[in-house]
Amino acid sequence: MTESQPGASKGAFADPEYAEAVVDLLGAIAYGELAAFERLADDAKLAPGLADKIALSSMAASEFSHLAQLEDRISELGADPYEAMEPFRQALDDFHAHTAPSDWYEGLVKAYVGDGLARDFYREIAAYLDPETRALITEALEDSQRSAFIVEKVRAGIAADHRLGGRLALWGRRLMGEALIQAQRIAAERDAMTALLAGGVDRPGLDLAAIGRMFTRLTERHSERMDELGLEA
Amino acid sequence: MTESQPGASKGAFADPEYAEAVVDLLGAIAYGELAAFERLADDAKLAPGLADKIALSSMAASEFSHLAQLEDRISELGADPYEAMEPFRQALDDFHAHTAPSDWYEGLVKAYVGDGLARDFYREIAAYLDPETRALITEALEDSQRSAFIVEKVRAGIAADHRLGGRLALWGRRLMGEALIQAQRIAAERDAMTALLAGGVDRPGLDLAAIGRMFTRLTERHSERMDELGLEA
Numbered sequence: 001m002t003e004s005q006p007g008a009s010k011g012a013f014a015d016p017e018y019a020e021a022v023v024d025l026l027g028a029i030a031y032g033e034l035a036a037f038e039r040l041a042d043d044a045k046l047a048p049g050l051a052d053k054i055a056l057s058s059m060a061a062s063e064f065s066h067l068a069q070l071e072d073r074i075s076e077l078g079a080d081p082y083e084a085m086e087p088f089r090q091a092l093d094d095f096h097a098h099t100a101p102s103d104w105y106e107g108l109v110k111a112y113v114g115d116g117l118a119r120d121f122y123r124e125i126a127a128y129l130d131p132e133t134r135a136l137i138t139e140a141l142e143d144s145q146r147s148a149f150i151v152e153k154v155r156a157g158i159a160a161d162h163r164l165g166g167r168l169a170l171w172g173r174r175l176m177g178e179a180l181i182q183a184q185r186i187a188a189e190r191d192a193m194t195a196l197l198a199g200g201v202d203r204p205g206l207d208l209a210a211i212g213r214m215f216t217r218l219t220e221r222h223s224e225r226m227d228e229l230g231l232e233a
Numbered sequence: 234m235t236e237s238q239p240g241a242s243k244g245a246f247a248d249p250e251y252a253e254a255v256v257d258l259l260g261a262i263a264y265g266e267l268a269a270f271e272r273l274a275d276d277a278k279l280a281p282g283l284a285d286k287i288a289l290s291s292m293a294a295s296e297f298s299h300l301a302q303l304e305d306r307i308s309e310l311g312a313d314p315y316e317a318m319e320p321f322r323q324a325l326d327d328f329h330a331h332t333a334p335s336d337w338y339e340g341l342v343k344a345y346v347g348d349g350l351a352r353d354f355y356r357e358i359a360a361y362l363d364p365e366t367r368a369l370i371t372e373a374l375e376d377s378q379r380s381a382f383i384v385e386k387v388r389a390g391i392a393a394d395h396r397l398g399g400r401l402a403l404w405g406r407r408l409m410g411e412a413l414i415q416a417q418r419i420a421a422e423r424d425a426m427t428a429l430l431a432g433g434v435d436r437p438g439l440d441l442a443a444i445g446r447m448f449t450r451l452t453e454r455h456s457e458r459m460d461e462l463g464l465e466a
Binding site: 031034037038041051057058060061065067068082085086089 | 277293298301
């Protein structure tokens with residue numbers, strides 16, 4: 001077992017703290033999809049034309065495709081899906097309130113960078129979970145491949161106006177900063193999830209050095225995404 | 234051939250005016266789905282709780298499920314999907330701007346009544362079209378069955394507060410009135426669609442008496458829906 005695939009066994013659910021942590025995580029992802037839906041649907045209003053509006057709206061709609069599965073799984077684990085989502089509502093709503101795009105391009109970069117960050121973060125955590133939960137999360141976070149259109153649009157925008165590149169690079173850093181602030185807040189408030197990362201008697205966990213490496217990986221992937229958009233990280 | 238199923242044959246596309254009218258109609262339905270998505274996503278913000286918000290948001294997301302097919306068909310007919318939608322933008326945006334719900338219940342009634350009206354209207358027109366177009370439209374307007382939750386919520390709301398029933402009954406009439414105003418505006422502006430209803434040399438059409446009967450049917454179905462919600466039409 002390597003650090004990147006240290007997963008818990010299915011038997012881990014015998015530990016009530018493990019089950020609680022999984023419910024927490026699924027609740028966070030589910031509310032994240034709902035919040036992303038709302039914000040993408042809003043941000044689509046900034047689109048300069050119908051084709052662009054439809055492209056971003058359909059990314060919004062696709063956030064819904066896995067929500068029912070997440071809700072079902074939370075119920076199977078004996079918890080109420082809406083109660084499970086509630087603790088993450090404030091942090092995720094605050095993230096979106098503090099990163100409301102002021103124009104179409106900021107909306108595109110946010111959709112690309114924000115989505116990517118969330119996906120990477122949850123996948124990192126999923127590596128420490130039982131195979132079934134891991135598969136559910138991986139599927140829920142599946143990239144819809146629609147985001148190729150974002151790369152194309154942002155690069156075209158920068159090619160047409162070089163100042164845009166500088167502004168969007170700053171914007172990307174602000175998104176990363178806000179995401180870290182809210183992630184830290186969740187970590188401080190949700191003991192079960194933090195305990196999950198720390199491991200248990202029969203589950204491998206992350207020590208501080210491993211958490212540091214995880215953040216390094218997240219930052220590297222963020223830089224790669226910025227690079228794909230033609231932006232300095 | 235009866236009045237309710239008088240459909241044109243597939244050969245009707247040899248008539249350029251027929252093809253133009255079909256493009257018009259598909260453009261109207263496609264933009265209608267986009268506009269409905271936007272407004273439902275907005276109206277979901279009025280939900281009193283997470284479960285309700287998710288129910289309405291997922292109705293919004295489902296508006297997207299057939300949009301790609303409509304766009305493809307418009308392209309096959311040699312037209313640009315976004316240009317085809319454009320002429321209906323103002324009327325549909327105006328409809329939504331003039332019927333912005335002031336609370337959660339108005340949003341629910343609008344989703345139920347507005348969706349139903351649009352579906353009935355397009356199905357009436359689809360009866361005059363070639364089988365392939367008719368099938369595409371019928372499928373695009375398929376009821377997602379999710380609306381049962383609306384009936385339940387509205388009835389429960391009225392049971393808890395009888396004044397709500399009076400207010401929502403007025404609201405339902407206003408929705409019908411605005412829908413008729415915008416439909417009339419579209420009919421006045423879009424010659425191809427009006428010509429479609431009037432028929433052609435080798436296509437049966439509607440005379441004034443038949444149009445009158447169609448509106449009677451639409452009004453009757455509207456009354457039935459209001460009745461389902463526990464509201465006087």
